[in-house]
Amino acid sequence: MGPVNGCHEGGQMKRNGKIIMLLLSMLCVSVFGADIEKEMWKGVLKAGAMELRLVFHVYETEDGSLRAEMDSVDQGAYGLPAEKLVLKDGHYEFYFDKMKASYIGDLDPDSGTIKGKFAQSGLSFEMDLERISEKIEIKRPQEPKPPFPYEEEEVSYVNKIDGNTLAGTLTFPSKEGKFPAVILITGSGTQNRNEEIFNHKPFLVIADRLSRNGFAVLRVDDRGAGGSSALGLETSTSENYSLDVLAGVEFLKSHPNIDAAKIGLIGHSEGGLIAPMVYAAAPDDIAFMVLLAGPGVTGKDVITAQKKLIMEAMGVDKKSIKASFKADKKVYKIIFSKDTIEEKRAKVRKLIIRYAKKEGQKLKEEELEAKVRTLTIDWMLFFLAYDPRPTLKKVLCPVLSMNGKLDLQVPYEENLAEIGKALDAAGNKNHTEKAFEKLNHLFQHCETGLISEYGVIEETFAPEALDFMTDWLKETVK
Secondary structure (H helix, E strand, O other): OOOOOOOOOOOOOOHHHHHHHHHHHHHHOOOOOOOOOOEEEEEEEEEOOEEEEEEEEEEEOOOOOEEEEEEEHHHOEEEEEOOEEEEEOOEEEEEEHHHOEEEEEEEEOOOOEEEEEEEEOOEEEEEEEEEOOOOOOOOOOOOOOOOOOEEEEEEEEEOOOOOOEEEEEEEEEOOOOOEEEEEEEOOOOOOOOOOOEOOEOHHHHHHHHHHOOOOEEEEEOOOOOOOOOOOOHHHOOHHHHHHHHHHHHHHHHOOOOEEEEEEEEEEEOHHHHHHHHHHHHOOOOOOEEEEEOOOOOOHHHHHHHHHHHHHHHOOOOHHHHHHHHHHHHHHHHHHOOOOOHHHHHHHHHHHHHHHHHHOOOOOOHHHHHHHHHHHHOHHHHHHHHOOOHHHHOOOOOOEEEEEEOOOOOOOHHHHHHHHHHHHHHHOOOOEEEEEEOOEOOOOOEOOOOOHHHOOOOOOOOOHHHHHHHHHHHHHHHO
16 A cells, blocks of 8 residues: 655664665566576575565676676565676675665685675675575465366456556356456556565465355456556556456456356455445446455555554654654645645655755665655555545445554554444445454564565465455355
8 A cells, every 4th residue: 555655754764674674675676687597695684573585696697797686585576686796706795786785795615605794775784695506485375276176267358438458367167157256456556467566466365265166356467567558557546547447347247257236346455445436436336345454544644654653663763753754744745735746846856855965865866756756646646635435435335344453554443443434424234344463464464564574474365364255255245
């Protein structure tokens, strides 16, 4: 649900917290390395309670030169290129300039390990590397493997309003008849049909469970992902994504294996904000919906609460949190002003430069532009201002809202309560709000709820949450 660093952060985080968040910034890169591998070295970066596996690859290119890449295995970031590599007499230096990170160490001939330090943005952690011969296996025990006891159909259709093409997978039981159907709606960011994140595929797990239990399930690549076209991506907001879902509803209504009177929606995070929009636009076509960690308050309130919980869980001191929110307040004042978008961007730019200077930072032009853009793109401007409650007050179909009690991105108490109140105000007599102990934003069993845990956890979707949702859906369509 929204970038956790969506607002400019003032102040200085404690060492452990900051290094984890800096590592998370690697996730925007995913490039696979050369075919020829010469060496692989694995280390464990210990940052407080968190342990992140890093793998350094040294390989020879076709022209004979040496290159290096790094994988942050538990964060699902692979092939992060080193801009500079130094190898000399057992001395290793890897420099990742774009991430302001490096690893420098020396080979210990007795143990065969490299003794050294990982550093990023002025922070340093001791980390030894051991030579490995095989790539690290990522364990995802819930991920279903073929052959499947149901039908799979590759589909595509057009959003006739925005003109973009959407591609996805439809699964349905292997028997004659028309089946109740659900459309899965992803969270924020450009995601594929499996809502793949940190090597997890939660929508694949959900689709498999439901199609084994009598449901047709449509999961779709977002605009610009997989087989879907990128038309309109740069200016898309949640409203545009709701039009994509409506196109999916129309597709299902005409499919010979779908019961058109029993089409529902399952939205995760931002998808839980989009689902009520779809119902409001076509109430006669939506029979039920499930909101997985969906917001019940404005985007601004979600991000504010999200940021506070994450910073506290990371051990950030109160003074730094206060300074960060002071900066955010100024950003929001600019964003919610009546200025033109050009004026807003100019003012946000000046504010970021001022705070960076105050903290002794000198931002490169591309870094500065990226920060300004993150805060002022159409999606962010819409999301921050949007209040889902007026739309929820129009929803009369059965609704199940679920959250994890350790969800730090969409905190469960306020959001579930506000969703319930809005549905009560609508006169909706069939809605259920359910919070699960020890589950995070992805509905995994966890310790802290921090994003840095997501990839480390082998579980993709807690069985009790999957069971509860499946039972509710079967009872609802019965």
